[in-house]
Amino acid sequence: MKLRKNLADLLTNRITFIEIYKKKIDGKRVLFLQIPSSLGVVVMFNDIAYGRDDKSLVGLNFEKMNHIQYRNNDWSEELIDRGEAHLNPKMNPGVI
DSSP: OHHHHHHHHHBGGGOOOSEEEEEEETTEEEEEEEOOOOTTOOOOBTTBOEEEETTEEEEOOHHHHHHHHTOOSOTHHHHHHHHHHHHOTTTOOOBO
């Protein structure tokens, strides 16, 4: 489980994983990190908070960080239904 420790060392407060899933997409190995909900906490990787700007992955801007920090509901629950096919071990046996 060296991968778990190495990744946790790079995440905000060494957040732990519920599960790590791996999948091949377009011939590339992709890891999905399932982390617990962290209401009001911006999770950073290597001290950078990432977000999406259209199809690009970019540093999260200050306005979006504030929105996350002061939000009083868990937006990630809204995304689970759309992403469940990738995260559900029964649909994707590639659990690490």
